[in-house]
Amino acid sequence: MNLLEQYHAVRNASEAICRPLQKEDYVVQPVVDVSPPKWHLGHTTWFWEAFVLIPHNPGYRPCNPDYNYVFNSYYETIGARVVRTDRGNLSRPSVDEIYAYRKYVDDAMERFIAAGLEESLAPLIVLGLNHEQQHQELLFTDIKYILGHNPLFPAWSDQDIDTPAESTSGGAAPREVAPEGFITMPAGLYEIGHTGDGFCFDNELSRHKVYLDEYRLATRPVTNEEYLEFITDGGYKNFVWWHAEGWDWVKKNAVSAPLYWHLIDGRWHQYTLAGLRPLDGKQLLSHISYYEAVAFAAWKGCRLPTEFEWEAAAERFRWGKRWEWTESAYLPYPGFKKAAGAIGEYNGKFMVSQMVLRGASVATPEGHSRPSYRNFFHPGLRWQFTGIRVAT
Incomplete structure (x- = not known):
């Protein structure tokens, strides 16, 4: 083309x-x-x-x-x-x-x-x-x-694009969730950042080496039913799992569930682009803030991966259904240089008070993302298709 x-x-x-x-x-x-x-x-x-x-x-x-x-x-x-x-x-x-x-x-x-x-x-x-x-x-x-946020919950379309399930391999039923597992990454030096002749944004440069201790990364993101266990166990009522700023965010905004979740007549529902539907526990969790991601990971006895851990392992697991929160602040790489003029305002001016997300989502145009792509948002935002992949 x-x-x-x-x-x-x-x-x-x-x-x-x-x-x-x-x-x-x-x-x-x-x-x-x-x-x-x-x-x-x-x-x-x-x-x-x-x-x-x-x-x-x-x-x-x-x-x-x-x-x-x-x-x-x-x-x-x-x-x-x-x-x-x-x-x-x-x-x-x-x-x-x-x-x-x-x-x-x-x-x-x-x-x-x-x-x-x-x-x-x-x-x-x-x-x-x-x-x-x-x-x-x-x-x-x-x-x-x-x-x-319209009280009538109108559908954008009958095309349900925003609630994909993570299916197993080998011909399993398309709604079946792959068993949770972890991959182990050995300690060592890893190269981080964009490489090759294709397009990248300036915040993906310069490519550089980082040392990582041995770590484990989940093979898939968290599902709705797994997060529902956190809610049922009082996750939003126990400060012990939360950063102080996150706990203040929960109390100030009266948060008790992910964005678009609604408890109606004792049953959880979720608003999708196809309208309001009963919550499907097998679907990948979405519309979670960084604060919630950290709290869930702590409750589970895990943590969030750093963006470097995520990128180093990206070829070994499936990604692209949800933007995935990392434990990394959005900062410049070594050797980062802003372009002259207005184009230089594209990414560099936002490198403060934001956390990095990695991957892509169902709303990302095909071919737009790559393992080195760095998205970034303030920790309390969750209107994007954001999810959780835990690490240990």
Whole structure:
């Protein structure tokens, strides 16, 4: 697939995610961490305009000069912007105007790419594609939060994409969960970070060596029924399993179960993108904060793996159904360098007060993740498809 075909595929995928929505769904912003779908569609379009067309395509005229203020996310270099908490107040531009904006920019990008790119610009286009794929994952998670906090629990679609089961090998029943086991990794030096010629984000560099003591890592993530045992055993009522900050988070927010779990008439249910359904114990656990992940691991007599332990063992276990919390703070690797200009704000400015997640999830576009990929969130957030893999 050439670069223009990749561009069309990625852009079409963003719109396909939003196709089942009603227009009213496009504008809702229940909390600061969730952006309205309309904003995602506009922001990912603005990225192409601001980073590619305006600086590199002489004669290009922006679709609407005000969109730079409306759809800039956090790039201080590029100028003022609507504050994040106000994205849900953007009743204008309308949904129809956003789709017209996408077409305007897509037509310009098609002409720009088809005319032949300078070799130095190809990495910028690839970065833009990966940026939009990140927002496709956010579209799924934000749409789920928007609909999952609607009292009617409306379904995004009848396509149940967000509750995969981890099946055993050898022709076992597709809903059967693989027996819990551990792999043992020997002590030694391991190389961490991206290698090869393919795309990576700057936070995956530079590749470097780390020493790891012998450790064991679970062969699969935790399931709903395993986490339910933690709840039944009073996990949310016993401070002994929790970090002090996590215990404060539990009490302040009255947390007693994972996000989207609802106890209805004595039976647990879970909101999915296909609507509210009885909780399936065999499904992989999802929508867990770092605080909850640590508490569960401690209750089980285990711990979370560091991101280096996770990456060193990644080829030996199955991953990709849930983003998996690690015990590592989000920090720069040795030799990390931020790019000049606005592109340099992409990852480096967030390397504080966040924890690393590894892997991918059911909302991650195919081919977007890799063993060296580093996701990161504040420890109390759980609207992403986050799960737990324990270590000892």
